[in-house]
Amino acid sequence: MTLWDRIETTILKAGRRTLGGLLETLAAQKQRRKETEFSIALIALSAKMAKADGVVTDDEVEAFRDFFQFDEQDAGKVRMVYQLAQQDVAGFDEYLKRVTKLFADAPAVLEDVLDCLFHIAVADGVAHPRELELLDRTARAFGVKGAAYHRLKAAHLGLGEDDPYLILGIDHGASEEDIKAAYRALVRDHHPDILIARGVPPDLLKIGEGRMAAINTAYEQILTDLR
Template identity: 40%
Template sequence: MSIWKRISDALSALTSGEPLSEIFDRLRTPPERSVAFTIAVIALSAKMAKADGQVTRDEVTAMREVFQIAREDEAGAARVFNLARRDVAGFEDYALRIRRMFENSDACLCDLMEGLFHIAMADGTYHPAENDFLAQVAEIFGLEEHDFRALRARFVPDAAPDPYTVLGVSPDTPVADIRKAWKQQVRDTHPDAMMARGVPQEMIRMAEKRMIDLNNAWEEITSLRGPEAA
């Protein structure tokens, strides 16, 4: 059964007038977590679009890229998006419920934030309202400041990505610890590890970009540190 059929079934289980946010208190265990993860990214994207006041064709295209949405499944994705946009509940309520759903899984919450950053940057502009929205969501998720900065450095081209920020370390971190952080993030980016924590298979292609960013950052640091990093 495709994830979009499972999403449709989950939405059908909502009673008349029940808000979409109720989904996040019900889908806590595999394989339902991957359904909840997909709904979470689409729903928060809808709230983010409301924050900056517009939904562009680029953002819709980006959502298709994140989830590899087939033409026949677009109606299901659009239904989630529209339910979230119309829901009177604020994004804070969504973010709190999502955090409870993925408690003790910061990696999964970072995966979710990555999808949001990809969609936010789809039109080539990082709106201040989007930055405020994403920073508040990250705070509600309980993510560390360096995690948010690492994501922003990878996606927002307002400056050349600092390799230390990308890996979530500082320039004065010992090389051995930087290598350890890089290797751990590479392991966490493996498709099997991502699927095990609830990321749907349809979103695994995002791991390709992350792996490139991580490896580029490590290579730049080894070049900067010279023999110390050998």
């Protein structure tokens, strides 16, 4: 059974006509499938971020295929989940509340979801102002701030003028020993095994690559400046 088979089964069992209602149901369950919940939450928010034209086009499904790497046989299931989110009258902010509630006990997962949303938003090579505004709102709702948010922006929008110390979450006066300790902790937190344990589907492990690239760049820049 593929991830998309499990998602379809979850939706049918819940008997929900909207994805927002399904998110509420999942949050109340004691036994939960992290991978399924992660994917449903991500698609729900992605659909709400997309231009609300009321129609799910083949191009939109193709964009999801590039990111989620699903087979042709699962395309219909992806379309179903996407349509459920777009058909829901609840707006983007309401979905943010539901996803935040779903992962209230796992703030690191919310950061992973936001990372994926960044990836999808800039997939066409352009960071549109409207999308950036929605990403900022998502970060505030999820409580992703400080070093964590700087890492995501650096990963997807370029390091630019971002302070490398902010990327690593350390003070400018930190010793080289503290800098290396912070770096090692971040490398450990972004290990693929850790991401999988949080519920990130194996096909989406690439989301950690951008963050690690930003972390490595910041670390190397700091060490270079110290010498």
